[in-house]
Amino acid sequence: MMTSKTLSKELPALEKQLIKHKEVLLANLVMMGEIPSPTFGESERIEFLLNRFNEAGLTESSVDDGGNGIGLLKGTNGENAILINAHADTVFSAKTDHTMQVLSDKIVGPGVADNSLGLAVITTLPYLLEQLKIELNHDLILLGGTKSLGRGDLQGIRFFLNNNNFKISQAICVEGVQLGRLSYSSIGMLRGEITCRVPESYDWSRFGDASAILTLNEVINKINDMRLPKRPRTSIVMGSIVGGTSFNTIARDATLGFEVRSESQEVVDSTGQTIEDIVMEVSSKTGDEVELDIFARRSPGGIPYAHPLNKCARNVMDSLGIEPRLAPSTSELAALIDKQIPALTLGITEGDRLQKSDESIMIEPIFKGLAQLIGIIKSIDGGLCD
Amino acid sequence: MINLQEWINKNTYHHSRFWDLKQLVETKEKNNLTISLCLPTLNEEKTIGKEIILFKSELMNRYPLIDEIAVIDSGSDDKTIEVSKKYGADTYLASEILPNLEPKRGKGENLWKAIYQLKGDIIVYVDADISNIHPRFVYGLVAPLIYREEVKYVKAFYDRPLAISGNVRTSGGGRVTEILVRPLFSLFFPELTAIIQPLSGEYAVRREVLEQIAFPIGYGVETSHLIDVHHKFGLEAFAQTDLDKRVHENKPTIDLGKMSFGILQTFIKRAKALGILDKAHHETVMRQFQVTKDQYEQNLIEIVEEERPPMIEIEEYRKKFGR
Numbered sequence: 001m002m003t004s005k006t007l008s009k010e011l012p013a014l015e016k017q018l019i020k021h022k023e024v025l026l027a028n029l030v031m032m033g034e035i036p037s038p039t040f041g042e043s044e045r046i047e048f049l050l051n052r053f054n055e056a057g058l059t060e061s062s063v064d065d066g067g068n069g070i071g072l073l074k075g076t077n078g079e080n081a082i083l084i085n086a087h088a089d090t091v092f093s094a095k096t097d098h099t100m101q102v103l104s105d106k107i108v109g110p111g112v113a114d115n116s117l118g119l120a121v122i123t124t125l126p127y128l129l130e131q132l133k134i135e136l137n138h139d140l141i142l143l144g145g146t147k148s149l150g151r152g153d154l155q156g157i158r159f160f161l162n163n164n165n166f167k168i169s170q171a172i173c174v175e176g177v178q179l180g181r182l183s184y185s186s187i188g189m190l191r192g193e194i195t196c197r198v199p200e201s202y203d204w205s206r207f208g209d210a211s212a213i214l215t216l217n218e219v220i221n222k223i224n225d226m227r228l229p230k231r232p233r234t235s236i237v238m239g240s241i242v243g244g245t246s247f248n249t250i251a252r253d254a255t256l257g258f259e260v261r262s263e264s265q266e267v268v269d270s271t272g273q274t275i276e277d278i279v280m281e282v283s284s285k286t287g288d289e290v291e292l293d294i295f296a297r298r299s300p301g302g303i304p305y306a307h308p309l310n311k312c313a314r315n316v317m318d319s320l321g322i323e324p325r326l327a328p329s330t331s332e333l334a335a336l337i338d339k340q341i342p343a344l345t346l347g348i349t350e351g352d353r354l355q356k357s358d359e360s361i362m363i364e365p366i367f368k369g370l371a372q373l374i375g376i377i378k379s380i381d382g383g384l385c386d
Numbered sequence: 387m388i389n390l391q392e393w394i395n396k397n398t399y400h401h402s403r404f405w406d407l408k409q410l411v412e413t414k415e416k417n418n419l420t421i422s423l424c425l426p427t428l429n430e431e432k433t434i435g436k437e438i439i440l441f442k443s444e445l446m447n448r449y450p451l452i453d454e455i456a457v458i459d460s461g462s463d464d465k466t467i468e469v470s471k472k473y474g475a476d477t478y479l480a481s482e483i484l485p486n487l488e489p490k491r492g493k494g495e496n497l498w499k500a501i502y503q504l505k506g507d508i509i510v511y512v513d514a515d516i517s518n519i520h521p522r523f524v525y526g527l528v529a530p531l532i533y534r535e536e537v538k539y540v541k542a543f544y545d546r547p548l549a550i551s552g553n554v555r556t557s558g559g560g561r562v563t564e565i566l567v568r569p570l571f572s573l574f575f576p577e578l579t580a581i582i583q584p585l586s587g588e589y590a591v592r593r594e595v596l597e598q599i600a601f602p603i604g605y606g607v608e609t610s611h612l613i614d615v616h617h618k619f620g621l622e623a624f625a626q627t628d629l630d631k632r633v634h635e636n637k638p639t640i641d642l643g644k645m646s647f648g649i650l651q652t653f654i655k656r657a658k659a660l661g662i663l664d665k666a667h668h669e670t671v672m673r674q675f676q677v678t679k680d681q682y683e684q685n686l687i688e689i690v691e692e693e694r695p696p697m698i699e700i701e702e703y704r705k706k707f708g709r
Binding site: 021023024026027028030031034055099100101102103104127 | 431444
């Protein structure tokens, strides 16, 4: 019978065995990564995923009505299922050159870390488990989730969770980076955009002050003046700003992308309310059109630090010499938490230049990251995390 | 001359026809064939790693279609060899193969030495500078050789995305093909105009053919292969496969001039040896290509370059000007 100790002993050897299958994983990563997959445009990548599942003999693989790619690896006692999820979308548009470069120690290309590698891992998992002769008791559901990022707002995984018939006992979300990441809780979050527009009928003779950028600046100053509590921890991320067209034309519109994060749902809600008030105030003062669009929300939650799944994961990481970095998450984990499914998010390797066109991942640590994932799957499957 | 459109219909494939790699490997094994992949390189560190990983994963580990992957290098001064070794290709310096021969430097040298160094019954050559590399670049070329014993030489051709207009795209080669090679072939070797992209750097060939033809070391190697294989085995020895898009760096026109000069030398040498330049009548039909959906069709255009004699020979002229 498997115990934590016996599993810990076999993990370093597992890492070495995985290196032997390097080409298959990296080839999947390169082929997958070269298929553009912007949020709402993931279908080609999902098709590739399904082809791979079919080739690996996962006969019950399919695409659901949410566009998600689902592979089912049957267990010997398929009463309960373990869900392994990776989001299939990236932040890059289909027009971006998605060529991947394979160098001696790393792979470079847009989206390679977030999240082509995560998706390549679930693509390759059936092959790896077969090669390693690992048979599971649980069914393993491999989910390539669509519409996850930005305005996608986790639609893919939420659709899957609302519409499947599996009995999912635990779940793991796989992200390309960073190795050591261990997220088991979600913080409260509210994500939105504030758009300022100078009305068409504006009096253009008012030299200089008729700019959407100036109006947005007023909004930003007011948000910045808000007093946020230190406990529970709360922050506002001013993530992006877009506005205007050239040097010498007054900006007709300007948009701020922001996120409110807090450990407390009430603080998230009250901060959101204050931002709404600010928007209305600035709008009425300036006469400009100021619009607030909140398109994503998360509730805080998750499993406790001492949860058996969490303990198992730390034990596996420790056996492989991985230093856990604990951080809350607002990604797919939040959807699983909403459904009260004990879940973790893990990283596979180290990476750099995230969300830039020269995003890169290191090759060597991947195999430690994979051993970690398979180790945790085996722990769950062996009943060590219940 | 054989009916070229019939030949094209019979011997032109799209790679998607060979998607069933399991069946391909089974037939290869049944026919007891071995296949070597040769990647000739010179300073290709940016693209070589990806090529090796993809071919090794898809066509060795998952489907054992190829028996060896060899990088034959002309003496790169970047990390081409280091990267190739790291991903498990057999790596050779061209100068170290057949060391008793005076070394020469050029892609043709690497291709030629591969015949000596590699073991396969079939050698498939793929350039190492393709950034959108995919397993089809190999299986699309070897499949006609595996399925059809009479085929000896399979050439690649590609979409040229810039040339698309409406539903019809001119399925042309590059500039050198369209301006130099196709007119030359139309004039002197009209059967060879059935090859859609005569200069493509990817082809799969049986050893029994490779060992019997000469190899120009430089730019002329593809042209000479076509002329020589056609001369020895006829057009029936060829097939060609559409490999869709191929992305690589475009060469400046001045480099294409050098390339054309090399090709012309190779061409004239062969045309002389075969006595073709002395033919009394040249062809006057220019043969180009167009593709409509899945149909590859030749466009035949009669171009007769008529001439007027010097004006002094015209009686009316002489009368008018008193000459």
